[in-house]
Amino acid sequence: MKKRSSLMKMILLMAVGGLAGGCAGLGMMLGREKLVPLAQDLQLWMARSYLPLQLAATLLCGGAALYFFRRAKPLSGPETGEGDFERGEKLLFRSMTALSVLMLLSLTLFGCYGAGLFRLMEEEGSVWLLLLPPAVLLASVMLVVYGQVRQVRLTQLRNPEKRGNPLEMTFQKDWLASCDEAERYQIYRAGYHSYRLTNTALMVAWVAAVLLGMVFGTGLLPVLLVGALLGVHTLSYYWAASHDPKTGKRPEEERRTP
């Protein structure tokens, strides 16, 4: 009885999802004449407004990161009480989150600027439109990297057993090697949670790419890109689950090897 109700629930969910997607697609097809110019105007506006938006994002997120970092620093010494130490950890986590959000926003805003660049060049044709935004993006990324290095150094001050230089390519490997069992458990748990969420997000992205292709004529590339990401995401998980990531062998192959 329980199995049948789970099956019915799954069928119902798929049917509702299909219906919602169909309605969205139909709505977009019917409203295409209004939607396409609206999207093009939005693209142009994003390209034109890249610099002020980037500045606002940097001030907001960068400011928040700095604020939380400064509050965490005095709560990080070896003589700090346990309650204050935990508070310092939460503040440092907020600082890291703010910087990650800034990085995401910077890349997204620059992507939007790039999407509207050709039309903007046709209308305004200034060479600064080509030079200034990439320089601003580079400055923003360097600011994020600098902030993240400071955050890692503070984490290492709080937890002296942590190893790794954030500026080196082997940082993640060195950091994981210096984590003990509980920290690795947290990392693996967070990794699995992220895997499940990304699975859903990529499926939604695939549906969106197909609908946008039908309505706005975005072509093959978005669908192929999302498909490729979904493939890498899923297959890499299955491979890692059945092989030792260090040796690349399956457990039964390792047992056979003398």
Added chain:
Amino acid sequence: MPLENRLKEYRARLDLNQAQLGSLAGVSRQTISLIERGDYSPSVTLALKLAEVCSVRVEDLFRWEEDNHEKA
């Protein structure tokens, strides 16, 4: 988690902070904090190490509650 622990109590008896106990057991301060809060159940090896540091038996330090297990 169905595992009850008295780690904080024994740590207080030894007058150690989390970092010091972690150092003696070969784990981080954060791990000690997670175990004390009940957010992480240690491996057998770590449980034995902690019991040795606290000079008690593992069963005195950690207890698996039958009632909690049934509820789970």
